[in-house]
Amino acid sequence: MSFSFMVILDKVSLSFGAVVTLISACVFTFACKYMEEDIFFYRFIWILAAFVISMSLLIFSGSVFFLLLGWDGLGITSFALIIYYQSFESLSAGFQTLMANRIGDSLIVSSMFLFVLQGQFSFASLWPTMGVLILLLSVAALTKSAQFPFSSWLPAAMAAPTPVSALVHSSTLVTAGIFLIIRLSYNMPLSDSVTSLLLLCGAVTCLLGGWAATFENDIKKIIALSTLSQLGVMVFSLGLGSATLALFHLYTHALFKALLFLAAGAILLASFGAQDIRLLGSIGLCMPLTVVLFNVSSLCLVGAPFLSAFYSKHLILEVMFKSGVNLFSIFLMLVATMMTAKYVARSLKALVWSKPGMSGLSLPESFLVYLPMVVLGLGGLMGGKLLASIDISNMEVVLLPQMLGGLINFVTMMGIFLGLIVIGTRRSFLLSTLFFLTPAFSLSGKVLSPFCRNLSALDYGWIEPGSIKLNYVLTLSKQLSVIFMWPNSQATLTRSLVSLLVLIIVYSSVF
Incomplete structure (x- = not known):
């Protein structure tokens, strides 16, 4: 049998490659200012470039060897980037990420035996009889995309520098598993066992990420847990059989999540590294442009009307009612939607509307900081409408009773109300460890x-x-x-x- 390095150039890979390139250009521009005083600046840039190249290899791969090359490259370079500061926290987070990703690597290597039995090495031309093989690849994808019970490494990866977090959480590492399942879904309908697994993992991860974020005070960890919640929405959409909608939400999420991290990085630059939202009150008076863009990307998380995520996330929730999925999954997703609105309102209340908490700020007066945020801000504002207009497959008409359509809006408004009136900063040991998922890998x-x-x-x-x-x-x-x-x-x-x-x-x- 022949071993080949197949390259796929189609609508999915080319569009995703364009999104990754745009976000990487913005992050590299921001990193030139953010890391300018680092003595190993060029080493950092080269490792970051290797990280983006590994993701590009994975996007255009068509055979298992090519896939594993990009998959393993992402794991190794992400480990090097997370332990970059070489503190105890970063080393622990790096090994936690490495161990979780090794599970997915071992599953893909194990699947090679099944590929040999089928006489091929292309995962782009599978057929429905390969049920065990598709299940193996799907579980491997869940480990890379931090789905439950492999979720704990994603919040821990916050130990990396902010430009790394912007890349990891928007369009590279965590989206690799989603992209693999989308590739499998485009070729054939997934089996009932795989869709049931995706529905359960997606709903639980979405709820877990949003619930844990309501108890956090670290701004970077709140954004990381919001990524966990949005990844759960994408996996849930794949479980519904809507691979096109999952890809659409992947694009819109990549744009506004990179913007959210860059805005948080600009706030860290100004506040001398303070990450506690209780100390960053009323920072918008000093940095109006940054906080306006932070508001835009935060409202995208909720799916606010006419922003980019409204065209994808709201549509996924409407398709959920139409699909006839079980009531338990619908209940989990509605509670997760309420939790998302709650932590977004809570963080915006602390950052924008509370009393000033810091006396000294050092504003980053550089176009290297504001230019990438403005570019990604335009994507967060117009990306959803633009992508829906370019590709007609991103649009779907869902006819729902008025009660179900209003239920989504009611749950969102309830979450915003709870986030605004919540008083206190109590911590939860269960949720800070994601129900003891963290000690499974470290500590x-x-x-x-x-x-x-x-x-x-x-x-x-x-x-x-x-x-x-x-x-x-x-x-x-x-x-x-x-x-x-x-x-x-x-x-x-x-x-x-x-x-x-x-x-x-x-x-x-x-x-």
């Missing part, structure tokens, strides 16, 4: 720390006079933490046996 001792902290309080209570010694319990929890903490080469065999036992139990219960 696993955090799972047992609340238990040990509460248990230590018993030492001053009824447990003190008795014969029970608290240190035995603490020693047991410490041993458990050591066994399941990564990286730890001594407990590798134990973890492998436990994982194998869990897989055997799951397999026997299912089959």
Whole structure:
């Protein structure tokens, strides 16, 4: 059989390549100002260029080898960019990202055996009988696109410099998995098992991202969790069988999310790196253009009328009612829509309408900062209408009862109302770890720390006079933490046996 490096030049790859090129040009221009005082500036630019080249290889790939070249290139260069500052937080986030992406790499490598059995290496010409192969590629795509239960690496990747975050969260790393499923969907309808998986993962991820963002105060982490929520919308759209709508939302989301990160980066430049929204009150008085563009991109997240995301996100929610999908998925998406409006209103209230919280600001007086934001701002304002006018397949007529159409608007307005009246900045340990997804990859001792902290309080209570010694319990929890903490080469065999036992139990219960 022949091994080939097939290149696909069609409407999807060329349009997506154009979007990636536009956003990359804006991000590189912004990075020239943002990283100008870095002593390794040219190293950073070269790694960023390798990152964009890897994404371009993936976009135009048609065979598995070509796909894996871009896929692995994204994983390696993203790891180098996330650990760029070489702090403990960035190293932990880099390894967390690397470990999550290795799962998808191993699944694609495993799928090569199935490709050999079919006598081909092109994933662009599959047929419906290859159900297991399509399921493997779809799960691999979910790992790269940070869908539940692989979501925790995306908020952790905030340790990278802001230009890297703008690229990763808009049009490169996280969209690689979405693009792979769109490629598979364009050739044939996905099977029921794959669409059910996409519907569940998309709805849960959308809700999880929006819910966690309502408890965050770090501006970059709020934007990262909003990316998680929007990726869930795209995967949900793929589960509905609307690959064209998912691609449309991918384009509009890439434009306004890059703008959101660049605006946040300009605010960080002015505030000497302060990322807490409680300290950035009324910064719009000093940076009116930046905050206006930040408002535009934030309203795109909600799907505000006549902005770019309104033409894609609102249409996906309308198609959801038309498709006859189960009521549980509809309920999850409506709650997620309300959560999105809630955290957007909360962040805008803190940034724009609250009292001034900082006395000294250093405004970035450079066209290298404002020119990319203005270009992407035009995309956020007119991108949806322009793309819908260029390609008629991006438009769809959905006839809904007035009650269902008004329900979407009511849920959004309810979220905005809740975001405006919410008082307090309480944190949630469950949501900050995305329901303990983070300790699955790093810092696993955090799972047992609340238990040990509460248990230590018993030492001053009824447990003190008795014969029970608290240190035995603490020693047991410490041993458990050591066994399941990564990286730890001594407990590798134990973890492998436990994982194998869990897989055997799951397999026997299912089959």
